[in-house]
Amino acid sequence: MSIKNVQISLDKNILEICWSDDHISRFHAKWIRFHCKCVRCKPTVTFDYKIDIPSFSPDLAYDEVKITDEGQKLRVTFEKELFQNHVTEHDSDWLRQKCYCDACLEDKVKARDVISKHLRKGKKKILPKVDYKEIVDNSDRGTFKWLKHVIEEGMCLIENVPREEKMIEEIGSKVATLEMTSYGPVWSVIDTGVDNAAYSTMGLPLHQDQPTYETAPGLQLLHTLRFDSAVTGGDSTLVDMFKAVEILRKESPEDFQTLVEVPATYCQIDHSPSSIEPTHLEHQKPHITLDYFGKVVGCVWHPGLQSALQVRERDVERYYKAHNKMMEIIRREKLQYKFKLSAGDLIIFNNRRMLHARDAYKSNGGVRHLRGAYLRLDDVKSKYLVLARKLGYDVIPPKVGNNSSM
Ligand SMILES: [Zn+2]
Ligand SMILES: [Zn+2]
16 A cells, blocks of 8 residues: 655644555554664564663654655654664555554454454354364365364364374374373363263363463363263253353343453362372453453353352442353353264364353263363464465454453
8 A cells, every 4th residue: 555645743743644545544653663673673583672662752753754665665754863863664555554543443353353253144053064084185274174163163073083092182283282281281081980070970061171270271172082872961062152241241231341340269279189280279360351442352151160259348249140140141042052972073162262061971881082182272373374374365363262352
């Protein structure tokens, strides 16, 4: 995009750019100066910051602004400049891309919000699926395909995965190193009789894994090695918490605000001799995190791991009211994806976005054996963008639920 003309405000603090499509951008003097990319200003390595912002005058102002290269570049000098004979140069394309006018910011927020975009489509509740063969045939394309489903829809089922223990690591490590847990990078979900609901035949209500950590696991991968026909029950459910909180925001803005403000406490304390490693984890955080733009960028839900509420007296009643309303919404049947895993199925879902549940089951002499692993959400997003670039797809860095809008 080329620059048509420029104008400096009377106080010399704002540069107004009129573009060839008549869009108007306004940049502050400090913004233009502190993002200078000349060799004197731009760091060559991460630690080597060459501009010490506090050393600059707070009254830094525009001196002269010139359009060069037929509107493709801008050359700027400043009053109260720190460096001698310093000129800042910016490419017009970069400036237009980084325009922070209300309209441009709004567009960017919308584009990143793949979650809401997906929800707006009003799609039927269909579990997205990819066949394992697609990953074998073309590792990058196959991996990108399931990643796209997980990024946009929160989940994906990979079917016909060989029933071998190593497969979960083989598929997961195409994206990133598996996250380490106290059970190791890969664990088995099987009835072992130990004191943990996940390793029994009990039902597990809707929850996210490990909210006791500052950063709960990102993607959860569950590979079904055995689900014998003798086994009854054990069906799975997924609920999109991002959708649920938007329903809460619409139906009860007051309860929504309460869950943004009042934090719950999560706790996992285990000093018993049977524990793999004695653990003392506690974390306090609100159920919903909003970004600067008011968009939901994080959700936490696990009533089973909540410990004593530690908030001011005035917030106790409104907290329980909002919590009950949230619970009522996530239990709505129309929000639930219900399915039964078959041997060879590998279900992948975003643990920071989706709630998962399992019905109780009876073995009846059969075996239900899953292998589980996690991938960090930031790694997943990075791989998604790297693969998109490699494969020539034009994708916008999406919002994924890691408490960040970008
Ligand atoms: Zn510079
Ligand atoms: Zn703009």
